[in-house]
Amino acid sequence: MKTDLITVSPDTPVLKAREILDTKKISHLPVTDGKARLLGIVTDRDLKEAWASPASTLSVYELTYVLQKLKVESIMTKDVLIATPDMTIERAARILHDHRIGALPVVKDDKVVGIITATDLMEVLLTSLGMSDDSGRLSMIVKDRIGILAEIGKAMQQSGINIRSVITFPLRGHRDLWQLIMRVNMKVYDKALEALQAKGFKVITHYVEDVTPYLPD
Template sequence: MTEEAADMGPGSLRARDVMTTGVVTVPPDTPAPALARLLADRGISSAPVTDAEGRLLGIVTEADLLRRLAGAEEKPAGWLRGFFSNPDREAARYARTHGAAARDIMTAKDLATVDEDTTAERCARLMEERRVKRLPVLRDGRLAGVVSRADLLRAVMEPPAKLGAADAEAAAARDARIRAALRKEMRAQPWTGGQYAFADVQDGVVALHGFARSDEVRRGLRVLAERIEGVERVEDRMVDAPVLWPSQYI
């Protein structure tokens, strides 16, 4: 359940100012051994589980994987314990400790999440209350980033105005550089139909707009944008070109 942002004053840092973007995510069908290798290789302690649209489904943590490993050593419960136990709770525990994929192992219920306007103070308090090390940040139900304890510590060590201003200036400069590189490359490639296709850049995300003559042009533009340094994601928002199309485009 997403926590509402507390009104801590205009000078407070928000989750959007301190969160880590470009978070490593996994699909729900990811096998448990692959999850363990991912966490070990990347030196991270958890990975959000998302669907194809980026909606948050749950989180797989080191603790979840260790719980699964410990569960392999458990013996069947005796009849007395089975008589007093809750069947639904026991079934859920069994699935999490014996599951083969992220969807069964992950923590999914009662996740602590925040939105981009949640203050850093509220994030810190929520971490303490829920005893978690990180909070997924949601934008319209989709994962936008993660606020970790390390992110909050960096916010404490630097004055809010300085940190926020530096981040904003760096992001604006990166977006401007990407826009310039896109315009230059699209002008150099005649197949792009530059007079009918254009790109917008916000926070490192390239959104392609305009008309596309074919799927090949769409794919080519996506690859072109992905090659530019600093681009985090490319979103195709183009529409198919009309049947009656100016001859200069063809």
């Protein structure tokens, strides 16, 4: 989570909130009282809707006047979903996904102590995947059985290759088959590929639409 929080009070003018979002290049502003207690949250979407709602019936001058008088408390979401500092990344991601929201204020002892956004979670995902310019991706379709990770790890160990990351997920449409994606340093990429192929693995090194040729025997 980010702890260098930028918050606003309920009586903050909407125009000021818009300025903060633009200047700080953020999309969410927790709304708090004077004691860091969470009262609501205002988002970039909320502000766009506030801009659009009266725009069709008011002149530019009238619209400016209305927006100058409008306060954050009039447009903020009050029923806010939150996270806690000890919540797992997976749980936070599930809440964001299921409720189609972009951020979760993090609350401890009734006070806002941070915020976690979809962008933060994407950074965590990329880090956990070992994604970097100096790493390469090797993909295999494997049977869901005990020892498969050990076999791949042993093949890499015997070749003196360090695995940067491994992730597995079920192969859609194929029961008991999983796709395993491994990343290694580009300097040993070809060596890793040869080692896996020597052990009988059908390695996917590029995008393929039909994975049938790569299914295990």
